[in-house]
Amino acid sequence: MELSSCTFCGACAKRCPAAAITVDRQNKAYYFEPFRCIICEACIEICPKKSIKLNNQYRSPEYKKSTVVYQANGQEKAQQSAGCE
Amino acid sequence: MSRQTIVPFGPQHPVLPEPIQLKLTLEDEKVVGVLPAFGYCHRGVEKAGEINEFPQNVFLVERICGICSFIHALCYCQGIEQIMGVEVPSRAKYLRVIWGELHRIHSHLLWIGCLADAFGFESLFMQTWRHREKVMDVLEKSCGSRVIISTCTIGGVRRDLSDELLSEILTTLKEVEKGLDQVAGIVEKDYTVRKRCIGVGVMTRDQAIAFGAVGPTLRGSGVAQDLRQTGYAAYGELKFEPVVETAGDSYARALVRVRETYQAIDLVRQAIDKMPAGDITVKVRGNPTGEVVTRVEQPRGELIYYIKGNGTKNLERLRVRTPTYQNAATLLVMMPGNTLADVPVIALSIDPCFSCTER
Secondary structure (H helix, E strand, C coil): CCCCCCCCCCHHHHHCCCCCEEEECCCCEEEECCCCCCCCCHHHHHCCCCCCCCCCCCCCCCCCCCEEEEECCCCCCEEECCCCC | CCCEEEEEECCCCCCCCCCCEEEEEEECCEEEEEEEECCCCCCCHHHHHHHCECCCHHHHHHCCCCCCHHHHHHHHHHHHHHHHCCCCCHHHHHHHHHHHHHHHHHHHHHHHHHHHHHCCCHHHHHHHHHHHHHHHHHHHHHHCCCCCCCCEECCEECCCCCHHHHHHHHHHHHHHHHHHHHHHHHHHHCHHHHHHHCCCCCCCHHHHHHCCCCCHHHHCCCCCCCHHHHCCCCHHHCCCCCCCCCCCCHHHHHHHHHHHHHHHHHHHHHHHHHCCCCCCECCCCCCCEEEEEEEEEECCEEEEEEEEEECCCEEEEEEEECHHHHHHHHHHHHCCCCEHHHHHHHHHHCCCCHHHHHC
16 A cells, blocks of 8 residues: 555545445544455555555464554554454 | 154255255155255345445345355346446456356356265265366456456456456366266266156146246256346357256256256357457446346346445345245255155255355
């Protein structure tokens, strides 16, 4: 996900069938839950800035379900553990 | 009068692909009554369909069933396209036919394997599924996923098939056909298969029509009805005749499915041959308003979708009527008179898909 081109419009969050994306327009934050994602690429298709990309790597296994947070205002990416759901 | 016992068949049974309980009333070994009890697979898809926005529902309905997932998506997309007046490009229609028929091939191969497993013919089961693996490989190569391929979308399809992939599909189909020749020969001629299937679970033509059977269950009893004759997607431009058998027993239904697999291979070849160049999708804007009923031919029979939109992004109602919903009623007429040992074969001969039924 390219934070620099993202406008936080929230179209991807609306289109996601698994509710894996949450967009906070006010605070310019983008939350992605990898374990909810069904890799349908709907977010990639709808993004007007083509900020989201899918690569050929399998997701690595993890001990805990986490939410990946992309926060604008200087920071590139912060990984925040939200615990198991 | 002999004593009657009620034996529960299911919900967990090795022969059933999904859980269902059949309460069998037996007199000694003979079945005199059957009462199906559903509810083990219900996931509230229709309600979820109202909560989701209508483009998200494509991914939802695909997951109603793993074996026929593309055809659910196809029916839904067709319905929405009809309400919104969207004309799908010709190439997309042919691609939909190809993927739909590939699903039919792998579904019927799966079924033949399950039937063999039902009477303990494990080697046939394994061999059939081995041939099915070739189809799954083709699906994975073309769409990235073996089972839920997520290629149908409102307005067309999301992926194109290159010429190399198309010729690879043709090569794979040649191998599948060779494997199918071996399997079909066994299904048609093997002593065990014939002994366990001929005369088992008989349903006459009138009973089939009265109980509203659909799909191969109906065609095995002599009624030549196949939804593909209505010409949705690109079927109007392809040549095919419904496969019909008249005996009405499990053997007839098995033969119908075997012959339909050959027919599906032929349809894919025809579609690849006639495939036009062009776009694979059109842009769809706006929201659906109005109601529509669409029907397609799933490997198990007639699939009906009723979609009602009210001009917002959410649908007002999504109703799915799957073929096993209808075919389950035919069990009431097929099972009585047969022994307990025949019950798994009869239950499988309607090609049950209860995850579809209970959504």
